[in-house]
Amino acid sequence: EAGVTQFPSHSVIEKGQTVTLRCDPISGHDNLYWYRRVMGKEIKFLLHFVKESKQDESGMPNNRFLAERTGGTYSTLKVQPAELEDSGVYFCASSPWTGNNEQFFGPGTRLTVL
């Protein structure tokens, strides 16, 4: 069974540019989460999809961040316009409805905003 995949693995952009990150969850996992780790800090929650619906977006830092999950499969996270403080590693995780919310993480996208 394929794991969670993310694209790209690295992205370097200039302040003010737009970047779109993609996450493909494990097939059949209805729950999809985005997290971010800023250097030196803990991994922090951004938002949670259940299928195509946003269940919880309380962790989204501001309206420069837009997440979508059209069709309830893969998800995208767009940052527009990017700021320096957006740099970090963005992780996607997914979990099935069965079990107790064991979340499986993707490899992450390292975003650097110059």
Add this chain to the structure above:
Amino acid sequence: QKEVEQNSGPLSVPEGAIASLNCTYSDRGSQSFFWYRQYSGKSPELIMFIYSNGDKEDGRFTAQLNKASQYVSLLIRDSQPSDSATYLCAVNPQGGYQKVTFGTGTKLQVIP
């Protein structure tokens, strides 16, 4: 007070010893608890989860939960150099399929 607290380490143990990693959490109503292992530059890998007070064993790993003390620990027996990684404690404060809250992680070094 942070929601999930861990000693950042590094915790150094000799090969073959028991490594003990500790975590405290602030939300007394937290329902489920997870330990992730993260190698440098890699994604967090789920290695243990526990929901009930007491011990849960899986191979060389034992997770211990004490809800009264709001304390979770991970014991690694017969530590190997390949266990050297950062161990992240994560707590699901709301239960169900909600977000998890992570600690900053403890770096473990197993010395050959």
